[in-house]
Amino acid sequence: LDMVDGKVDMAGIEGRLTPDTKMVLIQRSRGYSMRNPLSIDDIEAICAEVHRIKPDCVCFVDNCYGEFVDTREPVQVGADIMAGSLIKNPGGGIALTGGYICGKDELVELASYRMTSPGMGDELGASLANNRMIFQGLFMAPHVVAQAIKGAVFAAGLFSKLGYKTLPLPTDVRGDIIQAVQLDTPENLIAFCGGIQKYSPVDSFAAPEPWDMPGYEDQIIMAAGTFVQGASIELSADGPMRAPYNVYMQGGVTFEHAVIGIMGAAQAIEDIDR
Template sequence: MLHHDESWNQLEQLLQDTEREVLEMFQHIDRIGERNQWKVIQAFQKHKVSDYHFAGSTGYGYNDRGREILDLVYADVFGAEQALVRPHFASGTHTISTALFGVLRPGDELLYITGKPYDTLHKVIGKEGDKTGSLADWGISYSCVELLPSGQVDWNGVSRAIKPNTKVIGIQRSRGYDWRASFTIDDIKKMVEEVRKLTPDAIIFVDNCYGEFTELIEPTEVGVDLMAGSLIKNPGGGLAETGGYIAGKAEYVEAAAYRLTAPGIGSEVGAMLGMLRSMYQGLFLAPHIVSQAVRGSVLAAAVFEKLGFETKPKWHEKRTDLIQAFRFGQADHLISFVQGIQQAAAVDAHVTPEPWDMPGYEHPVIMAAGTFIQGGSLELSADAPIREPYIAYMQGGLTYAHVKYGLLLSLVKMKKHGLICD
């Protein structure tokens, strides 16, 4: 039985009052979740998913019908020609790396038009002669065009940056560790249209991590050639234990499959290691769970705005991913918030996160990750690089109630440390 003091009761009342103010936004999020749920069910029905598709395979995994049907279901859900859905992808970064290496060759260039990509991709891009097998080590060049101060694409800069060897145009949908708006599907559609005018034959690639099912359609439905994401984020529904997906035009997806396995083998092999049931059921649950997480982000933004903190997006703004950013301005505010999220976990709540030098990141990172799936950021989690202006990024929540509880504990912790006022 929980025993609450006056501070707890005041903050719980603040959350309940705020819920009433954002009710209309909640209803909008629920409608998106419903329609995405129907879309997923219809894809299951179209491909006659049955319980025998959940059986595992061994060895090479030849003729694994469950694996083959899962690829078809994902392709339909994302409006793509083909999809590659595998537990053999170790992370979102691995999945994105596989997609890029699949379609780029020595002498080609990768051009990101949404600024520098997420921190963990910097090592994938690499430096010439780094001997790590990075893109640069294989003679694939990279450049990026920083966003305008408004957060929009600098099309004049893009026009100047495109070269005859620019093979892939990269777009990062989510904000990553940047203080900018994530890009909506409408934004991405306009990017596709502009890129086609400047370089019609380039492959347009989208890092779709954190974005799946937050809107009614996906990037591959507005002209994107190739996209990738992680199954321990949105589409895994909190059940997939590992893995990722690549979706898009068939020739590019198959090229990525050759990179994952070997040329001539591609997507035809790969035992699914007894994971098919959780991957199917996770996809089934994903639209609802994503809507629960987005609801939690809206509540978080509304409450912290009331307390005088900057948030992005603001509570009433359109959502296109799971990420909710808070600008705290001071390290102790940020650390206290993240520790409060950890304290609300069902797993490892007794652990107190501290900043550390996490592999793949350029600054010390603090991460609240009391999750059933290690690193599963569809589950309630929060993280931040320890650098000015001390922005924390919260994402996920398998249930809205868990997000609310995490916010409450974070606020109580911050108040006890004198970091917020009544």
């Protein structure tokens, strides 16, 4: 369902539901778009409207990047089931892999049967000896997410002062940890990612380059010098090589590191013409 003026088209929901519709997918974060992420209030309104029209329809929320940003989670406001990644917010920068599914008992049970086999469900599956890291990461996650949000607000403030369009703005209420900046040129996008990479704890010597990533229409550039491969709760940035050359920055397990990386990204752009 397309958004209207950056908002959910609530009036259009009824026209999209049919008697055969079993599930509605609600994506909390924005992907590679310049829309606001869905707030908890948005998700509550969507779930209420879907259940009003079709009470037996399952509302499923892709909660990636949104955990612990608000004081409530989607399953507390009407979502039937939600899922996310442990190398994002709820892993706290400690969990090495994995994901979570939570919500109504019967739906979680069905999901567990799909993952393994009927009758076995969540009694079977690899924990990879990572249980301590998963639980410790979950314990640390609210604090780590707060650090990431502080870094995102700092990035919005700095790049707004440098004349770039940012979303969200520094004073906006946030629905996820992602900060988007419209950088206007491919050189700026490459420089931004290079600056983040330069001040990363791992592979700081590497220079990110755009490449043809499977599943994407455009070349993608990514900066992620992270301890856990692909862990976007650690400071990272990426974006598609297409106008207007938006970069999407997220993470930072400490505010101090986020500040250093963000200033490094700004300096890399400033150095282009020197």
